[in-house]
Amino acid sequence: MTMTQQYQHILVGVDGSRQAKRAIEKAIAVAQRNQAELIIVTVLRGGQYVGLGSNEVGFGYVDQKIMDESRQRFEDLVQRYRQQAQDAGVEQVVTSVYYGNAKTDLARTLPQEFGADLVMLGATGANVVERMVLGSTAGYVISNAVCDVLLVRTDLKNHTKKLRSSVIQ
Secondary structure, three states: OOOOOOOOEEEEEOOOOHHHHHHHHHHHHHHHHHOOEEEEEEEEOHHHHEOOOOOOOOOOOEOHHHHHHHHHHHHHHHHHHHHHHHHOOOOOEEEEEEEOOHHHHHHHHHHHHHOOOEEEEEOOOOOHHHHHHHOOHHHHHHHHOOOEEEEEOOOOOOOOOOOOOOOOO
């Protein structure tokens, strides 16, 4: 007797990169096939905004306007992906934009919070230098996740293409 793995709560991490676009496309297809809930999340690092803006008051100043604009861009992104999933027939779609640490949040915090049984990510959203210094988010999630992880390297037709990382800023 052959048993087929069926996922019910699929969490996909997006960052605006082409790799993340591939991941969301495949996550939508998997959610549709499994009649599963699709959870679309992005994790923003608050520290990336320190010292940005024209109103710097001192060390550690965070320009709230810049943070709000960035958050809005990502809110718009996840809402576009929500609509794409719904248009494809996925009935249960949850979206969220978090401030935190993408590695630990995608590996542990968010899968536990949403009861995810699968995390899907694009192969990488970082450039070579960032991966050398920080290590890739995907690599960390693969090693530390509390559930299954599917790392997406190909498009819906399983074709690989040379990709340049272009994360939404």
